[in-house]
Amino acid sequence: MKFRYQAVERIPSPMEPGVVYHSKEFELAGLLCACGCSHKITLLVPDGHQVYEQAGGATIHPSVGVLDAPCKSHFIVTVGEVDWLPPFTSTQAARIIHSQIARHVARDAKPKPKARIERLRAVIAVIAGALAALKRVFFR
Ligand SMILES: [Zn+2]
DSSP states (O other): OBOEEEEOSSOOSSOOTTEEEEETTTTEEEEEOTTSSOOEEEEETTTTOEEEEETTEEEEEEEEEOOSSTTOOEEEEETTEEEEOOOOOHHHHHHHHHHHHHHHHHHHTSOOTTOOHHHHHHHHHHHHHHHHHHHHHHOO
């Protein structure tokens, strides 16, 4: 699958496969999992990931780790091309989830003039997904 970049005001629903949607206004990016499982991935830009257009393709930095879907995909998108990386181990996943939660708690607890309901909702969804993944890792 190749990913193209599309700047949007809001992340559309449903999303199309092979598109990285980027809303600068809401500091979010959205895409469907590269494995084809249709899992919706929300990225917080720029605090979690950088997303930009390069030679017509999307580039996402750093890698995208799907922790809250059964596929456990881990990949990097460079100029639209997907490169697969080994899935995170439970320990790595737990560490990432912890730092993700800590970062959002620290950042989003501060009042921000730019804060909007949509972004807060997305942050809550990311944290909820991370917590669900954490539960699966430790309480199987
Ligand atoms: Zn997947």
